[in-house]
Each structure stands twice: as structure tokens, then as C-alpha cells.
Amino acid sequence: EVQLVESGGGLVKPGGSLRLSCAASGFTFSSYSMNWVRQAPGKGLEWVSSISSSSSYIYYADSVKGRFTISRDNAKNSLYLQMNSLRAEDTAVYYCARESVVAEAGTFDYWGQGTLVTVSS
Amino acid sequence: IQLTQSPSSLSASVGDRVTITCRASQGISSYLAWYQQKPGKAPKLLIYAASTLQSGVPSRFSGSGSGTDFTLTISSLQPEDFATYYCQQLNSYLGTFGQGTKLEIK
Numbered sequence: 001e002v003q004l005v006e007s008g009g010g011l012v013k014p015g016g017s018l019r020l021s022c023a024a025s026g027f028t029f030s031s032y033s034m035n036w037v038r039q040a041p042g043k044g045l046e047w048v049s050s051i052s053s054s055s056s057y058i059y060y061a062d063s064v065k066g067r068f069t070i071s072r073d074n075a076k077n078s079l080y081l082q083m084n085s086l087r088a089e090d091t092a093v094y095y096c097a098r099e100s101v102v103a104e105a106g107t108f109d110y111w112g113q114g115t116l117v118t119v120s121s
Numbered sequence: 122i123q124l125t126q127s128p129s130s131l132s133a134s135v136g137d138r139v140t141i142t143c144r145a146s147q148g149i150s151s152y153l154a155w156y157q158q159k160p161g162k163a164p165k166l167l168i169y170a171a172s173t174l175q176s177g178v179p180s181r182f183s184g185s186g187s188g189t190d191f192t193l194t195i196s197s198l199q200p201e202d203f204a205t206y207y208c209q210q211l212n213s214y215l216g217t218f219g220q221g222t223k224l225e226i227k
Binding site: 037044045046047059061095100102103104105106107108109111112113114 | 152
């Protein structure tokens with residue numbers, strides 16, 4: 001069974017940093033591109049960042065470029081998101097999502113349960 | 122590329138046939154996916170490539186369209202279908218989502 005479990009969320013002050021983790025199991029992690037998608041309270045979905053299976057290709061939404069860094073450790077079946085210079089508008093539930101190898105690139109076939117990041121003084 | 126879903130919310134009854142529309146600001150061929158999200162839960166992939174049903178998704182869900190206009194249809198609403206639905210375009214790699222359509226019980 002595919003499982004994605006996020007951790008690392010919490011309350012942080014504006015300008016602060018946080019590192020999110022996503023532990024993957026039930027599939028060959030090293031064969032899949034992985035993504036972070038966020039959802040502000042009561043709002044819609046926003047794609048944040050993507051990393052290819054071997055970390056060769058990395059993409060960011062304009063809203064986080066220069067502040068967030070995505071990475072992965074295939075030996076540990078883990079995905080990470082380092083978030084720096086956090087702003088109030090980064091407050092959201094952050095989901096780890098697996099990219100389908102059957103559908104078009106950027107289609108997410110499995111999602112974690114999410115971890116809440118709150119940026120507030 | 123902007124995606125506009127309509128309606129933003131919808132009230133329907135169990136057994137109804139429901140259609141949700143997603144319009145893209147420019148042509149995206151068939152590069153569109155649909156997701157279902159229930160309160161407090163992660164989104165779930167329903168349909169990709171505009172009309173291909175994801176494995177395990179009930180056949181009462183169907184998708185159609187290409188270019189700029191797409192629809193998600195639920196042929197006979199079941200109690201577990203009341204949720205928020207999002208479309209997502211995959212034409213550009215920085216895939217964007219529609220604003221969502223909340224489907225509520227009448």
C-alpha cells in the first residue's frame with residue numbers, strides 16, 4: 001500500500017524557517033517524481049515544488065522561488081521542503097504528492113495527509 | 122493558464138446527475154485532471170487526460186472535453202460524493218488548479 005506521511009509542520013514567526021519531511025513507503029520511491037502542494041485555510045490547491053526521481057529536475061512556483069528548497073533522499077525514501085523567510089501567506093496545509101507515471105507529468109496519484117504550517121507572530 | 126470552474130457551489134440530491142465545468146484561458150488539449158477532496162482529507166485523483174478514469178474510481182464518474190472546455194459528470198450522486206472538486210491543467214509544467222466546486226447535499 002502506498003503511504004506518504006508528512007511531518008515537521010508547526011507555528012513559526014514571520015521570517016523564520018521550517019523543514020518539512022515526507023516519508024514514503026509501499027512503492028519504489030526512487031522511480032517517481034515527487035511534489036509539494038499546499039492549501040491555505042479555506043482556500044484551493046496551489047502547487048509549490050517538484051523534484052524528479054534523481055533530483056535532476058527541480059521546479060518551484062514563483063510564490064516560493066528563492067525561499068523554499070526541495071530535496072530528496074532516495075536511500076531513506078524521503079522528500080523534504082526547506083522553507084526560509086516564511087511569510088503569513090505561506091500559512092497552509094502542505095501535502096506531499098506522488099507524480100503518476102501513467103498520466104501526464106504533474107498529475108498526482110497519491111497524496112499524504114498533510115502537515116499544517118502556521119506563520120504568525 | 123487560468124482555470125475557471127463553474128459553478129463554485131452546487132446543491133444536489135442523492136441520485137441526481139451532476140455536471141461541473143472547467144474552462145481554461147487557453148487551449149490545453151486533453152491535459153486536464155479532476156480531483157475530489159473531502160473536508161480534512163487529502164485530494165484524490167479521479168480522472169486524468171480529461172476522460173480516463175483513475176483505477177478504483179467508480180464508473181459513475183466521467184470526464185469529457187478538450188481544448189478549453191471540460192466537464193466532470195457524476196451520473197447518480199451517492200452520499201459519499203459530497204465533496205469539493207478541483208480541475209488541474211497539465212499543459213504547462215507549473216500545473217494550476219481551478220478554484221474548486223463545492224458539492225453539497227440539498
